[in-house]
Amino acid sequence: PLGVRGSNFDFSGQLATAPKAYIEKLYDALALAKIKIAGTGLSTVGAGSILLSRGDWQKGAVIVDSGAHTTRAVYVKNHKVVDVSSVQLGGKNITRDLAIVLKISLLEAEELKKSYARGALAKEDDDYQMIEDIIKARIEEIMGFVEKFVMKHQETGDVRKLVVYGGGLCGFNSINKMYKSALNLSTNFITSDIIRDDSVLTIQSSGLAYHLLSAIHCKGAIDEMIRQEERQLEEVSTAASDEDFFKKYQMKFGEENVDMKNMNSDDEDEYLDDYEDSSIFQRIRDWFVSLKNKIKK
DSSP: OOTTOOOOOOOOOOOOOOOHHHHHHHHHHHHTTTTTOOOBOOOHHHHHHHSSOHHHHHHOEEEEOOOOSOEEEEETTTTTEEEEEEOOHHHHHHHHHHHHHHTTTTTHHHHHHHHHTTTTTTTSSTTHHHHHHHHHHHHHHHHHHHHHHHHHHHHSSSOOOEESSHHHHHHHHHHHHOOOSSSEEEEHHHHGGGGGOOOOOOOOHHHHHHHHHOOOHHHHHHHHHHHHHHHHHHHHHHSSOHHHHHHHOOOOETEEEOOGGSSOHHHHHHHHTTTTTHHHHHHHHHHHHHHHHHHHH
């Protein structure tokens, strides 16, 4: 900030990292498809923006993404991702269980599983009870992992809600009846049609689109913002000397005009220390708003 002295810069945020090569490959693939990337973000944050309320994000909640091969549990609190854990279990494990026990192909087992999931498998079928027992056993194993994760954070902090989404478990329409939670906790299984495998409108993609303005990385928007600021600085620097600029846009704290240019460093530090942080930042904000309006004129 022009005309402002300081020794520290603090911000409240969260950093997410990913392998550079992985991210670059995603960008390259979409560039070849002539698709412009507006931004990137965490899938968990995207899903949470749809599935959790602001109160859930603040007080604590666990989001579980049950996929084909992996089930991932994420604990969020104070609007941040606190902990993540995953297990290599998912919907495909149920398919393999059916194939092994019933001695059928994986393709046949997948269709059998989907038929049961939709409620289309007749209870009169000779293997119905066996199929149900196989599916329930694997669901209990997956949710056992989730329960341990939740209980770990119930001991150290608040968990007010558990939300499970993804086709690995929520593809079963009767999942709420098949699994009886051992947790004294509000538990929701998202079985909406939005999670269909043949749709691009998954909970994660829809959530990321909804959450785009707060995504981890919006490269295009950031680059444009920087370019605009650089143009403004160039216009200001060429229009007047440093002395003329300071006289025109000197800092104003409260109702008192402060000639900070003529202060020595000790006097300036002492003056700034007289104000509480919140008071100083509010005055700086007001000054920049005023400066921006003047530059536009």
